[in-house]
Amino acid sequence: MSYRIPIGPYHLALEEPYKIEVECEGETVTAVSLKVGFNFRGIEWLAERKNITQSTALMERVCGICSNVHSMNFCLALERIGGVEVPARAQHVRVVMAELERIHSHLLWAGVAAELTGFHSLFMACFHLREKVMDLLEGISGNRVNYAMNRIGGVNRDITQPQAVLEGVRAIREALLKSLIPTFTTDATVAARCVGVGTLTRDEALAYGAVGPVARASGVGQDLRRDASYLVYDQLEFDVPVGRNGDVFDRIVVRAKELLESCRIIEQALGRMPAGPLHAGDIYLVQAGEAAMRIEAPRGEAFYYVVSDGSDVPSRVKVRTPTFANIPTVVPMVKGAVLADVPLIQGSLDPCYSCTDR
């Protein structure tokens, strides 16, 4: 007997609204349709009516989890248009912020994933560790969500106590290696729940345009930090973890390994951060021009296309967030899956509906 189950837009598991309608034959999912837009705020439209200083703050509101990458991407696009040279110290500060944000984002996701698998103590452990990352972000920027670090041409604040950040990151890496990552990657409960579930093949990942850890878990070994490098990533050593099976378990493993790589990147960036200015001066407009800018956000490629007519108000700001690219991959992932696995499969994307809807 076939039947249709509407789930959402308000969920028990996920904090953000979106709707998924699942068609089932018995317990097996045969088709699915998705509905987003419940958080639509018209941020692109707003950005084309505010000056670039105001829009830098606005873009940080695209996402409540990876807020820093959006203001940074917007600034990088404008800096590319204007040919603005960002001081080396500022580039290192941006790298540290971006990687701390990646760690906190991945840990948040890991906690949610643990909860979805029914592993409540693991959820608590993830959020306990994430709190330490939040403390570091707060220590640097003074803020816990919207860090306000980026400005066109550099950053607003320095990392005044790099040694404290370094010690904090080392403690986080130790905790990751000692308990969290082994639990996620070797625990029988996690494996039983996640191996072979929600598979996305490499071909499907490419066809649907999947990005970030979702794509990498399916064998698409792209990371823009390495493959279309920006800031000073090309001067830092790190590996890009890639999966083979494209299932929920591989998405866990890829993110777990990325946590360690981020720690490694931060240690290098802090160790080689040169003295010097934090920005290139006060910049309130850039010359006429246009540029695409892509960066590797925690969830994958964040794509911006900014057009300037030479005034202080951008004439077009296009934002395609990583989750916008990744959510449609739910369709091939859940086809043929057991209905009870649908929440876990959705969760394995690390979806962010706020930034999807903008």
Next chain:
Amino acid sequence: MTGEAIRSRLGGLWLSRADGWHQGIELLQVRAMAGEMRSGGARFAALTVRPTDGAFKLAWHFDAAGELLTLEARLPAGATVPSILDLWPGADWAEREARDYYALRFDGRADTPPLMLRDGDAPGVFLDSKEGALS
């Protein structure tokens, strides 16, 4: 396939910029070129639409091994856009979003339902004047 190999296969005049490679094309070329991108192993990244002098400028962005390849075409007012949905399932949301924001119409799709808007909302919410409110 590398970006260079795909560019070579597609031919035409590619313009190098700081953000990647761009080629101006005729609107009707987009399907053939998007198909070549697909068989070359590229990834569809985004569709950028912007109003310009009563018409629209469209840019389809693809990633080829880290290189950004962009195809740009002018869409005259009132014209329709060839859909690439059958070639790139990932283009579905990009086309529906373009419909929502700029009221673009796509050929070759069974329908183009709203993405960010609700059923029944009028498309083209970004077409208001700079001074106007978001409808």
